[in-house]
Amino acid sequence: MGKNALVAQSGGPSPVINASLEGVLEACRDYPNHIDNVYAAWHGVEGILQEQLIDLGAQPREETELLRYTPAAGAIGTCRYKLTPEQGEDFERIIEVMCAHDVGYFFYIGGNDSMDTALRVGRLARQHGLDLVVTGVPKTIDNDVGDPEFKLIDHTPGYGSAARYWASIIQSINEESRGISTSECVCVLQAMGRTAGFIPAASRLGDPDREMPLQIYTTESGHTLESLADNVNRELIGSGRCIVVVSEGFDVGSLGEAHDGFGHIEYGASRFAVAQVVANYLNERGYRARGQATWQVPGVLQRSTSIYASNVDIDEAYEVGRKAVEIGVEEGSGWMATLLRTEGETYSVRYDKAPLEKVANSVRHLPAEWISQDGLDVTDDFVRYARPLIGDDWPPIRIENGRPRFARLTVQFIDKKSKDYVPVRFL
Amino acid sequence: MGKNALVAQSGGPSPVINASLEGVLEACRDYPNHIDNVYAAWHGVEGILQEQLIDLGAQPREETELLRYTPAAGAIGTCRYKLTPEQGEDFERIIEVMCAHDVGYFFYIGGNDSMDTALRVGRLARQHGLDLVVTGVPKTIDNDVGDPEFKLIDHTPGYGSAARYWASIIQSINEESRGISTSECVCVLQAMGRTAGFIPAASRLGDPDREMPLQIYTTESGHTLESLADNVNRELIGSGRCIVVVSEGFDVGSLGEAHDGFGHIEYGASRFAVAQVVANYLNERGYRARGQATWQVPGVLQRSTSIYASNVDIDEAYEVGRKAVEIGVEEGSGWMATLLRTEGETYSVRYDKAPLEKVANSVRHLPAEWISQDGLDVTDDFVRYARPLIGDDWPPIRIENGRPRFARLTVQFIDKKSKDYVPVRFL
Secondary structure, three states: OOEEEEEEEOOOOOOOHHHHHHHHHHHHHOOOOOEEEEEEEOOHHHHHHOOOEEEHHHOOHHHHHHHHHOOOOOOOOOOOOOOOOOOHHHHHHHHHHHHHOOEEEEEEEEOHHHHHHHHHHHHHHHHOOOOOEEEEEEOOOOOOEOOOOOOOOOOOOOHHHHHHHHHHHHHHHHHHHHHOOOOOOEEEEEEOOOOOOHHHHHHHHHOOOOOOOEEEEOHHHOOOHHHHHHHHHHHHHHHOOEEEEEEOOOOOHHHHHHHHHHHHOOOOHHHOOHHHHHHHHHHHOOOOOOOOEEEEEOOOHHHHOOOOOOHHHHHHHHHHHHHHHHHHHHHOOOEEEEEEEOOOOOOOEEEEEEEHHHHOOOEOOOOHHHEOOOOOOEOHHHHHHHHHHHOOOOOOOOEEOOEEOOOOOOOOEOOOOOOOOOOHHHO | OOEEEEEEEOOOOOOOHHHHHHHHHHHHHOOOOOEEEEEEEOOHHHHHHOOOEEEHHHOOHHHHHHHHHOOOOOOOOOOOOOOOOOOHHHHHHHHHHHHHOOEEEEEEEEOHHHHHHHHHHHHHHHHOOOOOEEEEEEOOOOOOEOOOOOOOOOOOOOHHHHHHHHHHHHHHHHHHHHHOOOOOOEEEEEEOOOOOOHHHHHHHHHOOOOOOOEEEEOHHHOOOHHHHHHHHHHHHHHHOOEEEEEEOOOOOHHHHHHHHHHHHOOOOHHHOOHHHHHHHHHHHOOOOOOOOEEEEEOOOHHHHOOOOOOHHHHHHHHHHHHHHHHHHHHHOOOEEEEEEEOOOOOOOEEEEEEEHHHHOOOEOOOOHHHEOOOOOOEOHHHHHHHHHHHOOOOOOOOEEOOEEOOOOOOOOEOOOOOOOOOOHHHO
């Protein structure tokens, strides 16, 4: 008789986070001697703390198989509940709930922070003499899981799909921009990725031959609003239009600071979007176009849209989930599943593992050598790195009644076995 | 020997405007005794005034066949150049250029304003004793071409695709919203359609069974920021989350007016997006959620994205373009091609015509009887009206090198035959 497995998600969703979830679930079925039931925590750590567990293995197979093409985290939920080492009570509670439900395997799908939580849970379990295997499943559209040298993990599941979103929409935006007359010729788009510029960088994949008037402002670009305006004006003199992709983490300098001083007016100015600050700056200072710069914030759509998911990313996310189970059962606790690019002309990956402590809490930036000298673009080396990740075809999203048919799990909690508990941050 | 045809586009693009363009081009080939060359004006009226004409018929067929799946107006351009009756010089110039290039057929793809322009050009040509046939091709994602009783045109090409965009993304947003924990539980999305609420209304197609906590605020809804906040809070008490779709034309009342008085601060406050005003209002006044309301402005993506185009809309846009040519050749000047729904259980349309003067310059609103009594939703009658327009499958967008392959026409102007001219509004 084996133990039970518990899977949980943390942090922002991705278009393929559910593919990893399905991979974990399917692989658990391959180890009937080790793993009995597979539970999912509803909304990640919040669900563990509140003992809100779903019997994932009891869900209809035809629904869980749809997880592969179901974006974002609506299936079992995720959370942003912060677990710091000071929250000893919360950690003890996690152990308590896992004991109560005879959990022997904990698979935690998330980014850097989550790997730190996984590490701590694993250590605490060991202190309690518990036989708990903790394994991380990497997930982040930002591609910023801590491995600056790309030796532990080539890229994170989720990134390929966010990259494909940007590669695709930048083409639509170019058609829009070409089509509209010169009276509206600067389009500013805000990309996610507060600290690492991998996402805005991927817009280059929509125009690898550099035919569009595209400028990319990553967090790492070193540009300011002033230099951005100069660059845009130069492009306007040349081609008459400009597409500006700006990271949400782009430093808008003193104007960014000024926002916080706006407390006396109707709206908290920190609610300004970076793309909006850029467009307003262009419109109000030294902007040579006849019309207005416009701005768009696609926002959460870049992480929650299934049709832009990359088939490569979907497959890899699924396999990484499977690999995590294999590692957990066969190698024991303390690892994160990873994927590494194999040598050779044709893109392929092999799945591997990295110690949790090596990837926890550290951040990977867009390498400086992948940013062009003028700071407005990425290099061809970046394109060669990222191009295979977006795949070569649309994903086969099933349509029913004119709409994508996503997995819909039954959210019914299994019987509670421990006393009521209020998470520290909910007190 | 026939005359030449000239086709031009005007106003905002749509995902299927190029399908109408292809329809016009292909149908012109069917009338070799009437029509010799097919020219396209580069950026609509601006291209006519400046005699910037492209030989559309000379473009490779394999490129023009891709127009069907190429979104927005990048192929031949559109414009927002306003032509009022006072601009007599411009109108005379249009006639001059058409004479110079022996244009006998003018096909004008656009919305209400464009139909007015087409009407005036036709009348002026007649005054000059010119043999010019002017035919309108309807296009607008807003579905607001002037026919309040739906007797002349059931819907406009472009609307079905914008509707499909909203039906699709509202599902993604719901997965996102379900997935994120209760600390971020109101998502405000801004939809296009300044005067008519057909676009935000279409978000209901993403949830026809009303399973999501979705509230729809059209321009016609009659709601205010205050009543919106009340409604959202009520939903939060019920389901703990809320998805708010708000029209860009939604009246934000005194806060909307206050924006214009913001001239003394760094940013022109008219640059606020409606979704942002709504989210800020929720965050700063009487909002009962623990976290922040977030806001997204998908902006031009809803009119320039090919993968969300509706196959039904693509086909209809193409056929309406074809029909316009048939009307022009066989019935003469002064009509706009239309489409009307046939009676019966199964959705189908027949193509027809309406006099330009009947559709020019008037606006169709979302009928009051299609808005629910509480003003937060649309009725099932609206769903029955709009559902067939979004189709039942993804469009077959061709992928090359991981990216959609759009039509790329050669933009090379044919030899000028009249003197240089500066459009009135460029003076």
